[in-house]
Amino acid sequence: MSPIRDDLSLLRERRFAALFAARTLSMLGLAFAPVALAFGVLGLPGADAGTLSLVVAAEAIPHVLGLLLGGVVADRYPRRFVMFAGECLSLVAWLGIGTMLLVGWAPIPMVCAFAVLTGLAGAVVWPVLSGIIPEVAPAGHLQPANALLAVGANVARIGGLIAAGAVVVLVGPGWALVGAAVIYAAAATFAWRIGSTPRPGREGGTSVVGELREGWVEFSSREWLWVVVAQFALLVLAWQGAHTVLGPVVAEAELGGAGAWSAILTGEAVGMLVGVVIALRIRPRRPILLGVVLTSLTALPYLLLGVGAPLPLIVLGGFVMGLGMDTFTVLWQTTMQREVPAEALSRVASYDAFGSMLFGPVGVLLAGPAAVHFGAHRALLGCAALILLSSLLALLSRDVRTLRAPERITPVPEGEFTPPVDPVV
Incomplete structure (x- = not known):
């Protein structure tokens, strides 16, 4: 096969x-x-x-x-x-x-x-x-x-x-x-x-606070994990402002309005599809290193909007952003599933999502005043610079640069994977 x-x-x-x-x-x-x-x-x-x-x-x-x-x-x-x-x-x-x-x-x-x-x-x-x-x-x-x-x-x-x-x-x-x-x-x-799926955690005896503390220990003990989440806290702050406020403002004023913005979003969506197809085939030895490099591509469409590039070039930038982000997402999810114990995986994923999204609303709130005081183009360039800076800071971590994926495991023949089940639920 x-x-x-x-x-x-x-x-x-x-x-x-x-x-x-x-x-x-x-x-x-x-x-x-x-x-x-x-x-x-x-x-x-x-x-x-x-x-x-x-x-x-x-x-x-x-x-x-x-x-x-x-x-x-x-x-x-x-x-x-x-x-x-x-x-x-x-x-x-x-x-x-x-x-x-x-x-x-x-x-x-x-x-x-x-x-x-x-x-x-x-x-x-x-x-x-x-x-x-x-x-x-x-x-x-x-x-x-x-x-x-x-x-x-x-x-x-x-x-x-x-x-x-x-x-x-x-x-x-x-x-x-x-x-x-x-x-x-x-x-x-x-x-x-x-x-039926296994009951991942213990059946009782631990408080919600205690389980959150255990999840935090698993999360904070892996430098590559919390460094990339910190990177995304900055990246999402910039992305939310650029994507939900500043980009549409420039599209409305200079590129033809909603149709132009829809074209940029479509380019991004197509890039995301191509990204996951790429992720289906590649097996990088250092998945987090490659993933962080790919996240820096998120800055491209906002950089192009900021410098007043023509619409087709911005659509291409959206495609590249989508490709990089969804390739990263697959590599990220796979690495977490390999490296984090199954019984703590969902708690670690919740810390990941919470930390990554925490400053997103701040970016939205700051984008409007920034466009008024500095102009939408300069604000977009600032967002692109913050995205690039967040990626560069993440690459300073040795764990981010060196974490290796295991050798590919021999595929399990069809029908032979039978995980343990919980007979109760």
């Missing part, structure tokens, strides 16, 4: 195929629902951009704050069950908002309450994903497993973004959100079909 066919054979394994379907559908809902939510909220009587910001904040804040608790839950209970519960939370939330829009009664406090549920759902599902992959894929197939999941997620993301606008126009945001709920119902069904 050829290497590519050997990797693709994972999709014939029932448990991995169920995880692949659940993750792909979940990402489809994640791309689809926010578009419908935005137009649904803005269509309410008296609603404006401030109203939408309030609803988005009601989702974003519990998502970030709930990540650490989500890691504890995912390390304490069978991960299949935790993933199923997270998808069900999204199902309830989007069905609730969609139903309120359809009946014409959608008070903002109620919309915000359901938005909190979507944030909590994301805080549960994100940490569990890192931990469940080694439970359904052989050790020698971790990197292709992560890459295949990323391919499905990126295809779903592109499809969701394209379909959401059309569905909102044709049937309205209320029905679109009910459709998103149906998508999450399908994701929950496939999550349940993963089947």
